[in-house]
Amino acid sequence: MQKNKVLLIGWDAADWKIIWPLIVKGQMPSLQKMIKNGVYGNMSTMNPPFSPMLWSTVATGKTPDKHGVMGFIEVDASGQKLRPVTTHSRKTKAIWNILHNKGYKSNLVGWWPSFPAEPINGVVVSDKFQRVGTDPKKVKPIQPGTIHPEDFVEKLKDLRMFPWEITKEHFLPFIPQAGKIDQKSKNNGLVPFSNILTQNVSLHNAATNLLRETQWDFMAVYYDMIDHFCHGFMKFHPPKLKGVNQEKYEMYNDMINSAYRFQDMMLGRKLELIDDDTTVIVMSDHGFESGNRRILKMPKVAAAPALDHRQFGMFVAMGPNIKKNEKIFGLGLIDVAPTILHHFNLPIGRDMDGKVILDIFEKTSKPKYIDSWENVEGDFGQLEKETLNQALSDDETMEQLVELGYVEKPDDDISKSIFKTKLDLKHNKARVYLGKKDYHTAKGILIELMETDGVEDFTPYLIDLMTVCIGLKDYDDALKYLNEFKQCKTDIRYNIYFVESEIYKGKKQFKLSLDVLQRASKIKPNAETYFRIGELYLILLDPEKARDYFEQAINIEPDKAKFHRGMAEACYELGGFEDAAEHSLISIELVKYFPAAHYMLGKSLEKLGDLENAKIAYQTAKKLRPKEFHRADRAIENVEEKLLDIVSLRDKSKGKYKKNQITVVSGLPRSGTSLMMQMLDRAGLNMLVDDKRKADNSNPKGYYEYEPVMSIHKDNSWLGGAQNKTVKIVAPLLGNLDPKYRYKVIFMKRNLHEVIRSQRVMTGKNPEVLPVKLYNAYVKQLENIKIWQEKEPGVEIVYIDYLTLLKDTDHQLEKIKSLIGLDLDFDEMKKAIDPKLYRNRTKATDS
């Protein structure tokens, strides 16, 4: 008997949002048993969330651009016909091919796509097995290629259930009021119900037979029942949506729950048929909207029903080396194949996109790797390359895909449908690259599509082009595509509020961005809009309003991690550190690998004095996303210093020289920054300056500037070379400092009237006029500096008043020395002060 077996069960579209309430009621006892004795978690899907692409990713550990399955249908080898995707569409090896090469036996039942069956060591019941047609007079025989090996055709052929075999005992648990259905009506729900149920029973029959009768090491069984029932009947699931027919709601409102219950019953039987040494995985490829985001009327776009697919599916695993009753985080479809290969102690291809989910195992070993399984020669149980003569067609599957709305009914003029399918597949490929954040490749494909002759509607490409440009932070191009989009005529009603507001946000036109979202919230209020408004209010430094919007978002969708993270930040800004910590924790509970939430938790705990845990939270943020959370390094240093302070009972954090620190002299223009630079130069510090701006009457001793500072908002990469040096950066540019460095900021303050007066003298304007708008803008900028410093753990700041520096120099120099943490030559520094320079004083300061 084989040991260490793996049974992988696919439940297309299964979603925790439906499962948990049923488990609470004890209506999914088999899955509940697996959770109790195993691990569970969310399964993150990929874009576009089209099932054949996703299940091929599960089987290969690779993204669709590599495995080649790009949608539901494709043009066949003859180039003259459309057909559902087949095994030939997959260009890379699946788990069962690799296991075959290594001498393992695999059984495969109903995998999408798996027709024609591959000649592997084991049994393949392909996804054509269950397609029996709907006419009792035309029962289809099992076609060649449906089952491998051929001798299993005889054993399995009578396990197919036909739709006309359904009895009232089968459908009443799903539709208790089925007696009221007019069966003569063309669109009665019993027809699709019968087809879906019997197809899944056929596959289940084959699976239970193989579980009982064959020896295997790996077995994969796929069910589409939940997905197909959801597409047909989710609109009738409680709570009743406005616009849903009451009679139909009452008829079908238990359909979805019944589908899950029946799926669980089938799981129960399979669990009975396995040994204790078998590892079982139950997983879905995506979730399914079941709340107020359900779409009642699908737009006429390619694969529209997939718009109802939710980002997170489900994952449960149970077995001898699997942890017990533990939640697992960060799972993705690409991780399944590497994890199964690791389970069999086989190496993972470095060209696979996923990782081994080591977290699920009790005892772990180090994963082994090879460059690629694709380069390994030998027998992998694969099909011969398809030839023109063998071009396959599959009318039943095509019909069902059309019925489900995934595929448009082919046009009478087949060339039109072929042209459209080619465009859709290419568009899907662009979306795959978009999902992988390979924006340049995605953009290239989308531009090719835009330039293709004969395209009737460019809007789907324009929307993705806008998203690509946002990803590339190329907001000018994004705006160009937005304007082009607005000129396009299309039958589809798109919601582009988020894209539009994101473009304005990227261009730092926050008010415009807010206007777009405010409009959206009035037309169709939803949680995501409120969340985005909240985020904008955080940027606009209005945490109170931000908090109100986050609260509204949480009220509608309490299980969204990012909503709680936003709320945590708003609470933090308002000084509610306990609330901030609590919302951060809720956020982490929902999505463990959420670096921004860990960082916010660190900040909140630091304020609450829980330094040890603050340090752990910062470390987690840094570990999860090292590139984005440079500032976590600084925060950790600060906490460590504070922890030392507690031991030594003295303040060490100030006055300590920090390795590679950058000394920044800042302030509003004409507040004494050049003077301070001169003083620090004389003090013996290493200055980062160039001589591009020459001394003049306004600054007779020079400006001490460095030209790249002027474009720091576009390029701050030069900051690495500023380490251990002193550089002048005016106040409005401070926000562009890279948080990965440590900064000591000497911020020059001067009476604002004096600053403006001095600026006006310098630019030849009347110094006696005070521009109120400019004055208010400066006040706001100074407030922002405080907020910025509070947010950046790598920044220490000391404020030096220009007038006080002239009058009480020694004391001010001590403050500067204490900040920088180095010995400074005070005598030399004082020589830089020329009281004659203090010219643009106001009457107020004179007095």
Place this chain on the structure above:
Amino acid sequence: MNKKLKEIDFSNMPVSSSLGHLAYGDLAFVAWRKIKIVKNLTKQNAKK
């Protein structure tokens, strides 16, 4: 498969079957088909 498992006797399965039977898989399904054939034969014989 699990050797400790006791298979069920389906001889008393009603011809209308049940979801439980469908969930049980191939064994119950094959048994049900047989019962349906016997029942049909009986019906036909009765008609004669």
